[in-house]
Amino acid sequence: MKTALAVGGIVLCAVPFVGLPAFYESFLYLLLSAIVLATSWNLLSGYSGYFSFGHGAFFGVGVYTTAAHAGQLGWNFLWTLPLAALTATVLGVALGAVVFRVRALRGELFALLTLAITFVMSTIALNAVDGGPGIMMNVDMPKLAPTASGVLYLLILAAAALTLWTAYAMYHSRFGTGLFAIHDDEDVAEVMGVPTYRFKLAAFAISCALAGLAGGIHAVFVSYVTVAETFSIALAVNVVLMSALGGTRHWLGPAVGAVAITLLLYAFTSGQAAVIGRALTGLILIVVIVAMPAGILGEILKRFRTKQAPARPVVRDFVSANAKQESGEPLLVVRGVAKAFKGVQALGGVDLEVRRGEILGLVGPNGSGKSTLINVVSGHYAVDGGSIRFEGEELVGMPAHRIARAGIARTYQIPRPFPQMTVLQNVALPPMFGQVVMDRASAEEEAWRWLAFTGLEAKAHRLPSDLNLHERKFLELARALASRPKLLFLDEVLSGLTPVEMDGALRLIRAIRGQGATIVFVEHVMRAVMELTDRVVVLTYGKTIASGAPQEVMRDPQVVGAYLGAAHA
Amino acid sequence: MGRAGGEDHLTVPSATLLGQSVLSGVFIGALYGLLGLGLSLSWGMLRQVNLAHFALAFLGAYVTFQLAAVAKVDPFVTLAITAPAFFGLGMALHWFFLRFSVTLLNTLLVTFGITSIFEAGIQWYWTADFHRMESAYAAVRWKLGPLFLSLTDLVTLGFALALALGTWAVLRFTDLGKAIRATTEDAPIAAAFGVNEKLLGYLVSGLAAAVAAVAGLCLALNHTLAPVQIYAWMGVVFAAVMMGGLGRPIGPLVAGIVIGVSEAITMAVTNPTWAPLVSFSLLIAILLFRPARFS
Numbered sequence: 001m002k003t004a005l006a007v008g009g010i011v012l013c014a015v016p017f018v019g020l021p022a023f024y025e026s027f028l029y030l031l032l033s034a035i036v037l038a039t040s041w042n043l044l045s046g047y048s049g050y051f052s053f054g055h056g057a058f059f060g061v062g063v064y065t066t067a068a069h070a071g072q073l074g075w076n077f078l079w080t081l082p083l084a085a086l087t088a089t090v091l092g093v094a095l096g097a098v099v100f101r102v103r104a105l106r107g108e109l110f111a112l113l114t115l116a117i118t119f120v121m122s123t124i125a126l127n128a129v130d131g132g133p134g135i136m137m138n139v140d141m142p143k144l145a146p147t148a149s150g151v152l153y154l155l156i157l158a159a160a161a162l163t164l165w166t167a168y169a170m171y172h173s174r175f176g177t178g179l180f181a182i183h184d185d186e187d188v189a190e191v192m193g194v195p196t197y198r199f200k201l202a203a204f205a206i207s208c209a210l211a212g213l214a215g216g217i218h219a220v221f222v223s224y225v226t227v228a229e230t231f232s233i234a235l236a237v238n239v240v241l242m243s244a245l246g247g248t249r250h251w252l253g254p255a256v257g258a259v260a261i262t263l264l265l266y267a268f269t270s271g272q273a274a275v276i277g278r279a280l281t282g283l284i285l286i287v288v289i290v291a292m293p294a295g296i297l298g299e300i301l302k303r304f305r306t307k308q309a310p311a312r313p314v315v316r317d318f319v320s321a322n323a324k325q326e327s328g329e330p331l332l333v334v335r336g337v338a339k340a341f342k343g344v345q346a347l348g349g350v351d352l353e354v355r356r357g358e359i360l361g362l363v364g365p366n367g368s369g370k371s372t373l374i375n376v377v378s379g380h381y382a383v384d385g386g387s388i389r390f391e392g393e394e395l396v397g398m399p400a401h402r403i404a405r406a407g408i409a410r411t412y413q414i415p416r417p418f419p420q421m422t423v424l425q426n427v428a429l430p431p432m433f434g435q436v437v438m439d440r441a442s443a444e445e446e447a448w449r450w451l452a453f454t455g456l457e458a459k460a461h462r463l464p465s466d467l468n469l470h471e472r473k474f475l476e477l478a479r480a481l482a483s484r485p486k487l488l489f490l491d492e493v494l495s496g497l498t499p500v501e502m503d504g505a506l507r508l509i510r511a512i513r514g515q516g517a518t519i520v521f522v523e524h525v526m527r528a529v530m531e532l533t534d535r536v537v538v539l540t541y542g543k544t545i546a547s548g549a550p551q552e553v554m555r556d557p558q559v560v561g562a563y564l565g566a567a568h569a
Numbered sequence: 570m571g572r573a574g575g576e577d578h579l580t581v582p583s584a585t586l587l588g589q590s591v592l593s594g595v596f597i598g599a600l601y602g603l604l605g606l607g608l609s610l611s612w613g614m615l616r617q618v619n620l621a622h623f624a625l626a627f628l629g630a631y632v633t634f635q636l637a638a639v640a641k642v643d644p645f646v647t648l649a650i651t652a653p654a655f656f657g658l659g660m661a662l663h664w665f666f667l668r669f670s671v672t673l674l675n676t677l678l679v680t681f682g683i684t685s686i687f688e689a690g691i692q693w694y695w696t697a698d699f700h701r702m703e704s705a706y707a708a709v710r711w712k713l714g715p716l717f718l719s720l721t722d723l724v725t726l727g728f729a730l731a732l733a734l735g736t737w738a739v740l741r742f743t744d745l746g747k748a749i750r751a752t753t754e755d756a757p758i759a760a761a762f763g764v765n766e767k768l769l770g771y772l773v774s775g776l777a778a779a780v781a782a783v784a785g786l787c788l789a790l791n792h793t794l795a796p797v798q799i800y801a802w803m804g805v806v807f808a809a810v811m812m813g814g815l816g817r818p819i820g821p822l823v824a825g826i827v828i829g830v831s832e833a834i835t836m837a838v839t840n841p842t843w844a845p846l847v848s849f850s851l852l853i854a855i856l857l858f859r860p861a862r863f864s
Contacts, residue, residue: 051674053681098856107674108618109811109856116804116849123845233800237685240678275689282685289678290669 012157016150025149027266029221032153032160033214034262037235038242038254039163040210044203045240046248047176049183050107054114056235057121058088058208062215064125067135067225077139081155081216088212089205091121096204100197106186115236122231134226137219155217163210164255170203171251174432177440179203180249181429184418191378193404193433193483234278238265241285247295249420256297331356331518332377332408332487337386339369339376339542346372348542349386354487359509359519361533361550363526365563369542370522371413374489378410379403390487407435409485413492415472417464417479424460427451427478434483443482450478454508470501477508481517488512489520494528506532530554538562582837585715590833596722598809598829599729600791602822603784604802605810606733607777613816614753614773616673617666620803621680622781624687625655627799629785631695634702634794644704644786651782659778660771667770684799692796699793706790721790728783729822736818749773753816801845805832808848812855827851 016025041055062084069075069083095117099110129135141148144155170176178199181189190196219225238261246257261281268277288295294302334352338345347369354360362370375381377388379400388395395403409430417426428447431438438446451457454474459467467475473493480488490509494502506528513519513532523529529536530550537547540562546553553559582590604626611617629651636642636650662683665671671679709720740746751759752766760766788794806821809828813820832847 049674051677098853102856105815108612108677111674111677112618112804112807112811113849113852116808116852119801119804119845120849123843127840127842237681240681244678275693279686279689279693282682282689285682285685286679289675289682290671 009161013154016145016147016153019146022147022149025147025153029149029153029156030266031259031262032156033218033221034238034242034258035160035255036156036163036210036214037239038246038258039160039167039251040207040214041239042243042248042251042254043167043170043210044179044200044207046243046254047170047179047183048200048203050200050204051111051240052114052204052207053111053233053236053240054117055207055211055239056232057114057118058092058211059215059218059235060118060121060125060231061088061091062212063219063222063225063230064129064215065212066216066219067137068129070139071135071137071219071225077220078142081213084216084219085209085212088208088215091117092204092208093201096201100200100204115233118231118233118236122227125231126227130225130227134224137223137225139220141220152217152221156214159210159213159217162213164251166206166210167251167254170206172440174437174440175199175202177425177429177432180421181418184420185416187380188412188416188418189429190400191380191404191410192430192479193401194429195399195401195433197399237281237285241281241288243295244285244288245292245295247298247301249294250297250301253295253297257295260296329356330354331391332520333387333389334373334377335387335389337373337376337388338384339372339381340384346542347376347383350539350542351544352537352547354518354520355535356518357516358534359513359521359532361529361536362520362522362539363524363529363536364539368539368562370539371491372542373539374410374491374520374522377403378408378489401433404430404433404483405435407483407486408489409480409483409487410489411473411476411480411491411493413495415464415469415476417472417475419464422461422463423456423467423475424448424451426464426475427482430479430483434485436484447478447482450482453481453511454478455504469496470498473497473505474508477505481512485517487518487520489522491522492524494523494525502528526554586837587834588716590837591830592716592718593722594830594833595826596726596791596829597832598826599726599822600784600787601806601809601825601829602733602813603725603729603780603787603825604806605813605821605825606729606736606818607780607784608806609810609813609815609817609821610736610773610780611777612810613814614749615663615666615770617663617671617676617680617774618673619662619680619777620677621662621683621687622777623799623802623806624684624691625658625778625781626784626788626802627691627794627796628687629655629782630788630792630794631691631700631785633786633789634700635695637702637704637789644702644706644790648782648786651785652779655778655782656775659775659781662778663771663774667767688796688799691799695794695796697796699795701793702789704790721787725787725791728787729825732780732783733818733822740818804845805848808852811852 015028037055037059041052045051065084065087066077066080069080070077095113099113102109141151145151145153178189178194181192181194182196182199186196222229242257242261243254244257245260246255247253264280265277268274268280292299330353332354334350336349336351337347338349339347350369350373362373364370372381376383377395379395379398383396386396390406390408393406418429424444424447427450428440428443431443431446432440448457451460454477456471456474456478459471464472464475477493494505497505502525509519509532521529521533533550535548536550536553538545538553538559545562546556546559604622608619608622611619632651633644633647636647637644666676706720711718740750748759748764749769751762752764752769756766805828809821809825813822813824828848828851831851832844835847836844
């Protein structure tokens with residue numbers, strides 16, 4: 001594999017020196033340029049699912065940065081290339097800093113804003129740089145190859161190598177894993193410890209930088225830069241199409257699509273045929289989106305993967321993560337926490353204390369605010385007032401991913417696995433973003449351990465949609481445990497399970513307690529609450545009305561009243 | 570749009586010029602609102618972001634242009650053909666989305682593809698050149714003090730107001746509107762209460778497309794047509810929709826007029842070519858200072 005790569009690299013580098021007709025260099029240039037643009041687009045849009053329709057704008061900003069500095073001001077062409085990348089990055093980061101903070105409609109908003117930025121940039125380029133007639137590029141070429149087209153070919157070859165390497169490295173890193181989690185379920189990703197805002201911004205910055213670099217090189221390639229040719233929507237369509245066709249969930253997918261579409265468009269270059277080519281790209285886009293969502297490469301890999309026997313490493317002895325905890329002292333202290341939704345007071349000043357090493361039962365009728373409390377503590381919702389201290393540190397105002405990193409994990413009442421990740425990948429995610437940051441290999445080893453613990457080993461390479469409800473609940477559990485939390489919120493893990501499955505789940509929870517984790521157990525199944533918990537807190541209408549030993553609390557007339565209504569004696 | 574030349578430095582326009590600018594801004598804003606109405610309906614109620622709406626409006630404009638120029642049909646009569654035909658197209662699109670259960674983000678991509686096909690088709694038949702419909706209506710203008718008013722502009726404003734207010738009234742006061750709003754809130758629950766949500770979906774999608782036919786007529790009456798312009802309208806109109814609110818008929822019109830007037834004043838005070846920046850800046854400003862608007 002490595003030798004093949006090396007030979008291929010040497011052959012590609014040798015192209016300008018063997019005296020081929022310039023046509024081949026130009027054609028290869030266009031092919032490589034398409035690979036750079038499609039692959040760089042995919043770094044944000046394919047990995048994290050934020051589709052940008054503005055890749056043409058960032059490319060165009062690169063073109064105009066080089067055109068203005070090398071063409072008009074006479075700077076050294078090579079020096080303008082980092083500047084082109086930087087300018088595109090600054091623009092992308094500025095846009096991202098605004099739009100990535102929005103919580104609703106974020107994908108659509110991003111797509112439409114990036115669509116608009118193309119026109120904004122063309123307006124600025126027209127008014128502030130170009131002046132109307134366009135810019136003639138008379139630049140001194142660095143003497144890297146015998147001909148000017150050879151030099152441009154080598155530059156874009158280097159850019160393509162850099163882009164593919166970036167895509168590969170990101171794909172296999174924590175960064176890439178976090179982006180794929182954002183793609184599948186951004187809110188859950190954040191609660192599992194992925195710094196979503198920073199990751200999106202970083203991916204966008206890298207994506208823009210590479211597009212800007214390609215633009216800078218292209219300015220010299222076209223030799224005469226005009227606004228109409230540079231800021232075209234066609235580029236955005238083609239880039240989206242190439243990536244979707246090749247496969248957005250693989251680092252190499254966009255490159256495959258780029259080659260296919262470039263060859264196709266080459267067949268339709270002249271005159272009226274260009275119109276047919278555009279219609280064809282539109283048609284292919286529709287067909288691919290509807291019929292082949294995984295793309296060419298995705299479909300091939302799918303075939304390949306099903307034949308592959310699932311690898312299962314030897315799981316080492318189970319080591320308890322949290323050394324036997326000193327029990328008794330308060331771990332989590334909630335004081336006067338309030339949260340309202342459009343006037344409905346979900347939490348009206350909740351006071352709660354969770355002591356280290358205990359299982360605290362949190363009960364209350366439906367709508368009493370139990371799930372809201374979990375959402376507030378895990379940082380998903382911002383509180384309206386009050387304080388939440390975990391190991392003495394204030395959690396209010398802290399982003400959700402930092403709360404996860406502090407050692408708090410949760411399960412969801414209705415399981416929310418990352419749908420396009422395998423069971424193993426789902427469970428391996430939290431350890432990569434937990435208290436101790438792990439690399440992918442050790443995170444997967446950790447994941448295997450928790451799959452064994454929950455009995456899901458056999459399903460490790462399946463997708464969550466292949467699991468039944470009971471297995472999905474256990475997947476939730478394994479995923480929450482994999483980060484080795486100090487404090488674990490279990491949100492109705494038993495609901496919807498059969499009595500037999502419930503017994504299994506209870507055994508599991510007891511085993512978790514055996515390892516010394518602190519658990520807040522939200523449940524309606526009273527048998528389980530009485531059996532498992534050390535203390536019980538009762539919530540109604542967003543207020544705590546009782547707390548103490550399970551037997552006593554359940555006899556409290558106020559609690560009986562909340563559940564069954566007041567007695568009329 | 571389309572006035573060339575001008576100086577780069579700020580100029581203080583006369584009261585007459587400013588008044589005329591504001592007036593033209595209101596009229597262009599009415600067209601933004603008219604285009605935004607269909608988008609807002611299908612986005613807010615059907616969870617579809619329909620980029621092809623613009624291609625449809627331009628197709629309507631070209632068909633109107635063709636019938637008026639070649640067959641000498643009165644432009645307003647062409648609506649009798651385009652509106653029902655587009656109603657059918659809208660239903661077909663909705664069928665396609667249902668049949669392949671296309672997700673919200675993918676509706677954006679699919680309609681992007683449809684737009685490319687329409688654009689190529691328009692360019693193939695009508696060429697990439699600019700076309701301007703000649704009609705007797707274009708010559709009708711009145712002088713109101715120092716300001717000019719044209720019939721075609723008033724028609725656009727009239728259509729925009731009538732359709733936005735009409736849609737609002739239907740949604741607000743009729744059982745049909747109540748059913749549509751219930752389906753928007755929670756389709757399965759609405760269906761459980763006896764609302765035929767499938768049929769309503771087709772109805773809304775068809776109506777949104779029929780509104781595109783009306784917008785197409787107004788485009789043909791007031792503007793020169795070229796295939797590339799399909800994309801030029803997208804940014805501004807979507808800004809109006811997002812500022813005005815999804816699923817709201819009147820919001821996009823109000824926002825559209827705000828954008829239109831801001832653009833017109835910008836064009837009068839600075840260089841006209843800066844106008845495309847206005848809607849984008851307004852949108853970014855809202856995102857920065859009123860992010861709660863989007864959550």
